[in-house]
Amino acid sequence: MGSISARRLAKEYKELNSDECPVGIKLLQADDFETWIIAIEVLGETLYKDEKFALKFRFDPQYPISSPAVQFVVDEKYQAPLHPHVYSNGHICASILGEGWSPVLSVPAVCVTLQSMLASCKKKERPEGNDRYVRFAPDNPKKTKFMYDDDTV
Numbered sequence: 001m002g003s004i005s006a007r008r009l010a011k012e013y014k015e016l017n018s019d020e021c022p023v024g025i026k027l028l029q030a031d032d033f034e035t036w037i038i039a040i041e042v043l044g045e046t047l048y049k050d051e052k053f054a055l056k057f058r059f060d061p062q063y064p065i066s067s068p069a070v071q072f073v074v075d076e077k078y079q080a081p082l083h084p085h086v087y088s089n090g091h092i093c094a095s096i097l098g099e100g101w102s103p104v105l106s107v108p109a110v111c112v113t114l115q116s117m118l119a120s121c122k123k124k125e126r127p128e129g130n131d132r133y134v135r136f137a138p139d140n141p142k143k144t145k146f147m148y149d150d151d152t153v
Helices: 003-016 107-119 130-136
Strands: 025-029 035-041 052-058 069-072
Touching: 003 025, 003 107, 025 107, 035 107, 052 107
Parallel strands: none
Antiparallel strands: 025 035, 035 052, 052 069
């Protein structure tokens, strides 16, 4: 991991373990600067009230110049939320995770943005073509070239 990347991730790790951490976000696992697991909860009266999700962040040595690979964890404990921009394998179609990424964004900022995306959801449903996408999707969501709508995060 490059020194810029390591310094940046150390700073973000510290924020996630402090009183500065946004409400509804909790770092679950960060054994290294390659993969982090973060719990997120959508607050308030939303379609996702009382539901908890986990996000997996994978960082490459070019972070924060390059975006992290971010997806919802899908395992025996967690499921991907039913949402028009979230595939059942946990991949997220959100521009900030792809072409809309900026190095000024941080792990907590991405979590807050995804909380907001879920909070504004009006109907729990999978994206069109979910089954086909999941069948052929790469392991790393960054290798998918999503087409973004104007209302996409």
